[in-house]
Amino acid sequence: MSLLKIGVIPGDGVGPEVTEVGLGILEKVAKRDGLVYELHPFDLGGERFLRTGEVLPQADQDRLRACDVILLGAVGHPGVPPGVLEKGILLKLRFDFHQYINLRPVRLFPGAPCPVTGKGPDDIDMVVVRENNEDLYVGAGGFTYKGTPEEVAIQTSINTRPGVERCIRYAFDAARGRAARGAFKGLSEADKAGGYTRQVTLVAKTNVLTFAHDLWMRAFNEVAADYPDVKPGYMHVDACCMRMVTNPEWFDVIVTTNMFGDIITDLGAVLQGGMGLAASGNLNPTKTAPSMFEPVHGSAPDIAGKGIANPLAAILSTAMMLDHVGATPSADRIRRAVARVLAAGAPKTPDLGGKASTVEVGNAVRDALD
Known part of the structure; x- marks a missing residue:
């Protein structure tokens, strides 16, 4: 596979926390499977809007367009009026990049609560x-x-x-x-x-x-x-x-x-067990512009910074991203690792009835990749 350019928008609330874990999983599976990629970070979201009044400057959109795919954490900030970020970032990218398919797998893994x-x-x-x-x-x-x-x-x-x-x-x-x-x-x-x-x-x-x-x-x-x-x-x-x-x-x-x-x-x-397990892809099937992959749980400002957000949706969204670029064996490896962790019953974040941290669950998935 040629060099994969990944635009990364950590975003708001728990977005940066789960994105970091997802990128850690990507790093390990890429080393194992010989995937070569580079990350292009973007400071977009509520904090930037409150700081500068900018939502999605044209220069940033042009840089995003030059990427092959986009990995998004979450968008939504309690200090920003409803619709500003959602329309100005999410919908704008979906529309301008012709991401005309929203793909949502609904799969209950063994061990996940139903x-x-x-x-x-x-x-x-x-x-x-x-x-x-x-x-x-x-x-x-x-x-x-x-x-x-x-x-x-x-x-x-x-x-x-x-x-x-x-x-x-x-x-x-x-x-x-x-x-x-x-x-x-x-x-x-x-x-x-x-x-x-x-x-x-x-x-x-x-x-x-x-x-x-x-x-x-x-x-x-x-x-x-x-x-x-x-x-x-x-x-x-x-x-x-x-x-x-x-x-x-x-x-x-x-x-x-x-x-x-x-x-x-x-x-x-x-x-399938809750929003913490729900991954999604905003797809441009023609690949004339980048597709965007994101967990659907939102920014969850009530638990932001506590280190207890479930990272599995972000990890599974990373797997969907790999599917899109033709690295399905690597994506399957990630999904199998997630399945092993859920089937083991621990560690689990509070949304699944456990007490583990975001990082602990991410580390368990990393270990399960082996």
């Missing part, structure tokens, strides 16, 4: 493909008579045929990629006899959002015709939330809109 009685690792192993550049997050809309009793607020959902179709097609390709692990256990014998090996479920609200989600449904059906080996399915988002809890084994690959994906992936995080 709040659903009677469900285990064999039942919870899905991936959510969330459209990442459209829908309500575009920011189309505005106010009329703001601050008055007659105030009107409009937020418009934007859905384009190219944006919808590329997301759906990515989901079907992801299902085919998962087929290498064997047929999806949730398929019936009739499905298997029909030649299906995996399953993609569109999650939307076609009975109410009859314009935007009619587009999603039609595009889904047309794309599905190109994948005769993948079973297509549909579920309303409210039913999906219910079934993710009662029957998570029903799901293989879910594809959905930006807003719905934001919601159901956090539900998925709870199923």
Whole structure:
């Protein structure tokens, strides 16, 4: 592999703490597997904004664009008004770098706590493909008579045929990629006899959002015709939330809109043991600009500086980053190490019921790499 340029944004709150651990894991696996990389640190986040008034200067964005991938810790600061950092850093990078896929694996590792009685690792192993550049997050809309009793607020959902179709097609390709692990256990014998090996479920609200989600449904059906080996399915988002809890084994690959994906992936995080285990990737599949990888737990300012944040989501996000650049054997090595630590039952950070520190858990994963 050629030199890998990694932009690093530690960010706010616990972001620097978990990012440091993730980078330590990267360093060890890179030495073992012969990966060559260089880190490009960026001072972006709440502290810089409060200090300088800058959110994402153009010079920093240009430097980030020159990187191959970006590793992000967390964005969010209690001293900064809501939306300033989220829109100015997260959404801006997602949109400007055409990171149009948000990929969220939902996998319950043995040893991780699951709040659903009677469900285990064999039942919870899905991936959510969330459209990442459209829908309500575009920011189309505005106010009329703001601050008055007659105030009107409009937020418009934007859905384009190219944006919808590329997301759906990515989901079907992801299902085919998962087929290498064997047929999806949730398929019936009739499905298997029909030649299906995996399953993609569109999650939307076609009975109410009859314009935007009619587009999603039609595009889904047309794309599905190109994948005769993948079973297509549909579920309303409210039913999906219910079934993710009662029957998570029903799901293989879910594809959905930006807003719905934001919601159901956090539900998925709870199923897999909590936000401290939830990794994500904001992907530019064409690689015309860097993709960005981040734990989804946020900056957690209430525990920042205490050294007790769970670093596993950051470590698993690092593994996703390696997948993206073609170093999947190294990524698998990291995931196996995380699995060993969880299966051992210790050390665990407080969010998982333990008393270990961020560093102690990171050291355990480093040792498990051997």
